[in-house]
Amino acid sequence: MKRSLEHIEYKEDTEALATFAKALAHPTRIAILKHLDTQSCCFTGDLVEVFPLAQSTISQHLKELKNAGLIQGELKPPKIKYCINQDNWKRAKSLFQDFFD
Template identity: 80%
Template structure:
């Protein structure tokens, strides 16, 4: 059976949504994203000043957000500057909106 382009897009979108949802599955990561949304960018040390966590813990959460593609980091030795990946952030918003508002792209699975 040949898969259609819409089936392939459905699979890609659901995988992206799951990856974004997993990254958003921790309150600290949500706090980091909220902070970054109000800044053009920031360094890890700034997040340590804002959040009551150790730098190593914040770094681990930044790694998860970066792996999901929601943020990006730019090396500014000896620091890393983080900002929201605007393209993926927009895509995440669109996918969550489609999910919560019953878009056709998520109506393919019948129970």
């Protein structure tokens, strides 16, 4: 039974690491995360002012980061406020650290 549990944890960790890595596989997403890490939260329009990209492009990158669980959005009509999902951010850091060690 223990072997089975270890296998499940291994599979979950490996899949999570791959999901985080895929989300980080674009320089703009890394830059967005670095920016969000210095802010408590921000809106899409704030990011459009920081990065020389169209709002639709920023929105697509935010969607990828949100789907990976690295950020979370809170609806503040008519806008969405984004911030780093601290629990998943810590998990991603830990998984990458374990991977590189």
